[in-house]
Amino acid sequence: MKRWTLRSVTAEAKLLLIGIPVFLWTIIPVYHMFLFAISERESATSGRLWPKSPTLQNFDTVFNQRHFYLSHFWVQLGNSLFIAIAVGLITLLVATTAAFAISRLRVRGGRTVLNMALFTYFIPAAFLAVPMYKTMANYGLLNNKWSLIFAMVTIASPYCIWVLKQASDKLPYELDEAARMDGATPVQLFRLVYLPLMVPSMVAVGTYALLLAWNEYLYAFLLLSNETDITLAVALGNFLAADDSPWELLMATGFVYALPPAAIYYAFKRYMVGGLTAGAVKS
Secondary structure: OOOOOHHHHHHHHHHHHHHHHHHHHHHHHHHHHHHHHOOOHHHOOOOOOOOOOOOOHHHHHHHOOOOHHHOOHHHHHHHHHHHHHHHHHHHHHHHHHHHHHHHOOOOOOHHHHHHHHHHHHHOOHHHHHHHHHHHHHHOOOOOOHHHHHHHHHHHHHHHHHHHHHHHHHOOOHHHHHHHHHOOOOHHHHHHHHHHHHOHHHHHHHHHHHHHHHHOOOHHHHHHOOOOOOOOHHHHHHHHHHOOOOOHHHHHHHHHHHHHHHHHHHHHOHHHHHHHHOOOOOOO
């Protein structure tokens, strides 16, 4: 049995005093989104804590694309999924190879390149939206999903490289020396030694990049315009263009759109916490 002491009770009380407000602050907007999603149009803004006649009709309307703004729901959801997965995989490839070169191969000027990449975060991403738009226009990539993919990889890569580099620095260099003594090439060292040991951090940064792309709105709004090419995040914004927005359908669509990233986060939560903090504390 756990023995309760004054110190442990005080610690638990502090955690509760912090945790309960944070939980309420997080869950109340989600609850109101769900409340709107299961309400009829007339009662969606009634202010009640629970609708008189809860219904799943709004979700049926969304899934069957029975509204003007939802005519390409499944295509736009597929666009979001494709872009997010592509950004996660490409960012993972770029960040993993770059971190390996900087940390393990110690290429000349690698740390300088890393510091210069991180320096770009001093400029808000919104300020880079117009230059990014101009760049994509020069290369003929506007209204192409790859323009958004390349833009998001550019934004996510510096942080992911830094995280993987910090995690890589914690690996003992004796492993590399032993592999080289056995005749391993840099490619074999990367594939057989580096990758297996970096899996937790790689899952973390890949998930981070995927969720970053999934939730992106500004760049998706600027770079994509065709109804069949835009992401669902941009399509949700179109609801607000109506004079009398169907809030119940907007919230139902938003609730569906929020489920995949929530599932991904909780599936890889263990890797996210451990991987994104790897190297933050020196032992």
